[in-house]
Amino acid sequence: MEYTPARQVLSKYFSQEIISKLEEEGVKSLYPTQLLAIKNGVLDGENIVLSAPTASGKTLVAGLAALKHLEEGGKVLYLVPLRALASEKYKEFKKFFGAFGYKTVLSTGDYDSADPALGKYDVIVTTNEKADSLMRHSAPWFPSLTLIVADEIHLLGTEKRGATLEVLLTRILMSEDTPQLLGLSATIGNLEDVARWLHAKPVKVDWRPVVLREGVYYDENIFFADGSTRRIDSLGNSVLSLTYDTLRESGQVLIFSPTRRAAVAEAKKVANISRKFVAEGSKRVLQEASRKLVSLHADKLTHELAELLLRGVAFHHAGLSGDAREIVEDLFRAGHIKAVVATPTLAAGVNLPARRVVITDYRRYNVELGYQESIPVMEYKQMAGRAGRPKFDKEGEAILIARSFEEVEYLFKKYIYAEPENLQSQLGSEPVLRSQLLAVISTDEKIRSMDMLEKFLGRTFFAQRYGTFGILPLARKNLEKLIAGGLIEEKNGVLNPTFLGKRIAELYIDPDTALEGIRLFKEHESLEVLGYLFLVSKTPDMTTIGVRRGDYEYLEEVLEDRGREIPYQVPQDEIEYEFFLSYLKTALLLEDWINEVPEDSIVEKYDVGPGDIYSLTQTAEWISFSLSQIAEILGFHEHSVKLSILSKRIAHGVKEELLELVALKGIGRVRARKLYEHGYRSIYDLAVADEKELLRIPGFGPALVKAIKQQLKSPVESQEEVEGERLEEAEQINLEEYFGV
């Protein structure tokens, strides 16, 4: 009887009515995790940092705490590190809180609720960065929050994004009427430190709903931590043997590989085993999914995946498009595919448990340091934590693979018996500190002097450990840089943001991104498209693609032919030269994209996946939009207009002539091009077009044509001015002649 009836515990906090509804929602008994959190005061308004394994019921702790606040007229913010996680939680909460009559919204960079007034909602689910951004925009409802839940708070120790969360939480801590804080964390070393920083109680739980058995595989045996051993039929290959052993007992495996290439290769090997385990009833579903994938993307990678699905396996990594990944996840969850081979994408992301988790390699190549290093204990625990599906499996197994007998012992010590690392503040990272200083000064009226800044820094997690001694000089140095760049003004010891500075903070770009653009705007009156793309690629906010050995030849050729389009000197320094080429390669990829080169050609030419194209273009669009705004502020009108058009072209992957068509719903780069080729070159052309004529275009069915016509009928909301006068003209004709009075 390890589960306590919920009613018994909750009656102190909720009305009978609510408790009955909770029971209807499936909350009939409470896990130890929830009991302990309640005992420590989550429902009494205590700040808590709860450290517990995956799937141990942390979300319900947050759910109950939130419900308590909502019942008292409060408002809740739920923070997560990933967009995929945000939408997962959103769906869950929408149902859960909806049952009590409360409204939940999702707000992330790529998905905003239709209603921009987030204030009308009771529960707001966002990514950390989005919440940071909302704060920078002084969201009016922010002060009315009464509970803030920071899920996966151990992200704090992450190199790139940890500091953002740290500053966000610091700002929350320093606000008046500090809301209740609930941090949810994986197991970490220094839970007490984090809790102390947040003025919270540390609550540590080791309990899991499904028993986790950790072990190491070597030479046909799994050695488990509990001392038991399991002999496995050898198929000559560790992964295959472990896979067969799981599938044979109708379980599923989740295999972690260190690289994308390894994941694909491993999946192909596994296919020979998994195909024998595809259920008769799954075949049709898999065929359908496979066909859908192929229809969505024409590239080789996606085709390989589609092929593998039929045989009951899939690989999963960030090179896959979002829809492909989702298909894989759904098929695995539904049990249609028996094995998934993934890179660390799946370690911390969406919830995808399997009976057995196999970790093929505990080492990973470090690009910066140039050698292979062991993954952190925390990362191992994250992967291992995926083992065991609650309600389906009696227990879960996480297996590391050893290559020698000595390694067996080493792995036990290094990972299975090891405590996770301590979380370290990453605020010392300069670019993040600089951005955050600008943001804090721009959007927090209380922080307008060095003294206040010092006080602010003194409240950070960093300062708790090291004091402000180390970080103050760094802050001062970066402040000077911001002042020199004209983003902040200092008068008589008072720090004030300039309009430019405030905009940069709101656009959420690195100050260096803006400064780089400004420098170029000053030097050149106008740039070629490739020039702007190069600028975007060079920016610190952009992720660039690596240059391969085989890329040198054509990149240098381009440099030879089109060097004058690039507004930078070719660097002499070897390392800088390599960076230069990677900016060029990225710029060329983007150029192909906006010149309507098909996705699969880009995939092949640049050796990237569809998922990479998506994330590159998305980022590039955001940067060019932001740079366009910066240019406009400073009066560089031509740059602004060109960058604005460019950002729209990147968004849709089209030449300028299609921008007008692509503004229509249901019309993307491919359909727009088709329309254009058939002589429909503007909204106007479409408005006067005969429906029957449109139907004759291949790929244009009745539903689509109707949808197009429908949009032209409804009074068109004011579209972008920047799209050119032609559009405005067309709209006027459109409205006057056809639909207006």
Add this chain to the structure above:
DNA sequence: ACCCACCCTCTTTAGACAGCATGTC
């Protein structure tokens, strides 16, 4: 002259947040 097994050398290496204003094929 041609084929093929084998070996040496070269090459490459995970992930993913944000603006703004609305929707791919």
Add this chain to the structure above:
DNA sequence: CTAAAGAGGGTGGGT
């Protein structure tokens, strides 16, 4: 600093 696997090219032996 502490790697490993796949691809590609070369070698040498056999036919």
